[in-house]
Amino acid sequence: MSALYGITVIPWSRRRILFTILATIFAVEIGAMLLLPILLPSDVPPWAKALADAILLSLGILPALWLPLIRSMRADLLESSHQTRLLIAALDEHALV
Numbered sequence: 001m002s003a004l005y006g007i008t009v010i011p012w013s014r015r016r017i018l019f020t021i022l023a024t025i026f027a028v029e030i031g032a033m034l035l036l037p038i039l040l041p042s043d044v045p046p047w048a049k050a051l052a053d054a055i056l057l058s059l060g061i062l063p064a065l066w067l068p069l070i071r072s073m074r075a076d077l078l079e080s081s082h083q084t085r086l087l088i089a090a091l092d093e094h095a096l097v
Contacts (some may be wrong), residue, residue: 020068028060029053 032053040052 017069021065024061024064025057028057028064031060032056 035056036049036052040049044052
């Protein structure tokens with residue numbers, strides 16, 4: 001677990017990330033398929049239904065995956081960047097170049 005810049009992150013395994021993505025897509029797609037008949041009339045062409053499905057899926061997945069995945073990766077990147085800056089500062093101070 002790491003804490004940097006007020007962000008506490010518990011590292012996720014690759015398997016947990018994969019299953020989180022799959023479960024999120026599965027749940028959002030079920031929701032989109034249940035909403036399509038309510039949102040669109042029955043005489044809409046198939047390409048419009050496919051487009052509406054893709055839009056609903058994209059809009060549903062983005063917020064659902066942002067917090068657990070992207071924020072975690074951002075925190076890891078910030079921590080790595082901080083460690084790199086510390087290393088460069090130590091090299092500047094102690095290296096005989």
